Amino acid sequence: MTPAARRQAAIEILDQILTGQPTEKELTAWARRSRFAGSKDRAAVRDHVFGALRCLRSYAALGGGGGDVVSDANTTGRQLVLGALRAEGIDVDEIFNGIGHAPAPLDDVEQSVLTTVPQMQQAEELNMPDWLWPAFEASLGSAAVDAAKALQDRAPVHLRINRLHEDRDRAVEQLASEGVSTEPHPSAETALNVVDGVRKLRNSEAYTGGLVELQDAASQAVIQSLPLSDGQRVLDFCAGGGGKSLAMAARAKLKIFAHDIAPQRMKDLPVRAERAGTTIMVLEPGAAASQAPFDLVLCDAPCSGSGSWRRAPEGKWRLTQAQLDDLCQTQAEILNEASQLVAGNGYLAYATCSMLEVENRAQVDRFLANNPGWTLQQDHDWHVHKGTDGFYVAVLTRFSDD
Numbered sequence: 001m002t003p004a005a006r007r008q009a010a011i012e013i014l015d016q017i018l019t020g021q022p023t024e025k026e027l028t029a030w031a032r033r034s035r036f037a038g039s040k041d042r043a044a045v046r047d048h049v050f051g052a053l054r055c056l057r058s059y060a061a062l063g064g065g066g067g068d069v070v071s072d073a074n075t076t077g078r079q080l081v082l083g084a085l086r087a088e089g090i091d092v093d094e095i096f097n098g099i100g101h102a103p104a105p106l107d108d109v110e111q112s113v114l115t116t117v118p119q120m121q122q123a124e125e126l127n128m129p130d131w132l133w134p135a136f137e138a139s140l141g142s143a144a145v146d147a148a149k150a151l152q153d154r155a156p157v158h159l160r161i162n163r164l165h166e167d168r169d170r171a172v173e174q175l176a177s178e179g180v181s182t183e184p185h186p187s188a189e190t191a192l193n194v195v196d197g198v199r200k201l202r203n204s205e206a207y208t209g210g211l212v213e214l215q216d217a218a219s220q221a222v223i224q225s226l227p228l229s230d231g232q233r234v235l236d237f238c239a240g241g242g243g244k245s246l247a248m249a250a251r252a253k254l255k256i257f258a259h260d261i262a263p264q265r266m267k268d269l270p271v272r273a274e275r276a277g278t279t280i281m282v283l284e285p286g287a288a289a290s291q292a293p294f295d296l297v298l299c300d301a302p303c304s305g306s307g308s309w310r311r312a313p314e315g316k317w318r319l320t321q322a323q324l325d326d327l328c329q330t331q332a333e334i335l336n337e338a339s340q341l342v343a344g345n346g347y348l349a350y351a352t353c354s355m356l357e358v359e360n361r362a363q364v365d366r367f368l369a370n371n372p373g374w375t376l377q378q379d380h381d382w383h384v385h386k387g388t389d390g391f392y393v394a395v396l397t398r399f400s401d402d
């Protein structure tokens with residue numbers, strides 16, 4: 001495919017996403033009906049689509065769209081790609097030339113867009129929803145602008161060395177011998193940053209053999225901060241795919257139980273655990289109480305995902321205040337339920353991949369205010385502009401004479 005044909009493909013996919021269709025579904029559907037597209041074409045089209053979604057508001061404004069970009073009354077894929085070209089400093093006529101499968105040449109209205117530079121408000125320029133920007137700013141303070149800017153870029157690729165198998169230097173060497181260049185990441189001792197060769201990773205022996213897992217360095221740092229030690233019984237209350245369960249298993253000799261309200265999310269966990277050389281007990285929803293008490297219960301709670309909007313940028317535009325309120329309610333209920341499963345003198349760990357105060361420290365403070373037996377032992381946050389996903393973790397303890 002020519003560069004222009006790739007942009008046209010992105011335009012068509014974006015048009016579908018703007019009607020409310022999920023991004024991954026549309027990318028997959030396009031790849032299926034475009035058998036002529038090679039792996040480099042697919043990667044380039046994906047980059048164009050994700051790039052436009054991360055910068056939806058500013059690209060819309062630069063392309064002559066805008067307005068309510070969430071329900072998308074006024075923006076088209078064509079406008080987003082036009083805006084992207086302007087932002088990237090690419091000659092518009094080289095792409096919008098109508099040759100072969102390229103986008104059609106600009107019409108008069110679109111041509112006139114090129115003659116103006118839109119005046120953008122701060123949230124628009126930083127590609128944040130208007131309703132969320134004040135809360136984002138209040139949560140991050142002077143770091144808010146840097147964090148919002150970081151959300152406009154592609155996320156780094158991080159690996160977790162499965163310590164059950166390997167040490168860091170040997171993992172770096174093996175990956176290098178398979179064409180994947182990495183460097184240690186400062187956020188966690190198990191973390192590697194992939195510098196080059198990311199497309200070779202999934203077929204590498206290092207990955208298929210369980211030496212390394214794909215996992216953001218902040219997720220690893222969360223696990224590193226937990227008070228885990230040999231012999232503990234640990235519950236991963238919101239286990240999802242089990243990334244945190246596996247990371248905990250690599251830290252100490254634990255008896256780990258995985259639980260999730262949606263058990264199908266854990267369906268690959270037994271195989272992943274075997275690949276990593278460990279065993280994880282998968283519990284049915286609601287069955288955690290029958291195995292209680294636990295020395296540590298981790299709640300990696302459902303959240304806005306604001307810390308991982310680089311990876312899933314449509315989340316930034318789909319989230320509403322009502323959904324955020326519902327998420328906060330669910331988080332509070334999870335904390336309450338999970339706290340009852342913790343042994344006397346045990347630990348309750350609460351984590352989100354969010355940078356919003358209301359989902360993080362405010363949630364913990366509310367729990368502590370309502371549950372006087374508990375104290376906060378430590379909490380920590382990670383922000384996107386520091387080279388990881390945005391994350392938060394708090395570790396609470398309950399002292400007991402039992």
Ligand SMILES: C[S@@+](CC[C@H](N)C(=O)[O-])C[C@H]1O[C@@H](n2cnc3c(N)ncnc32)[C@H](O)[C@@H]1O
Pocket residue numbers: 237238239240241242243244245259260261262265300301302303330334
């Ligand atoms: C952030 S994800 C977990 C990610 C996972 N820990 C990982 O590392 O891959 C949150 C999970 O919480 C689950 N969940 C939502 N409400 C829940 C509830 N009330 N009880 C238990 N799990 C819940 C969701 O199904 C989802 O899988």
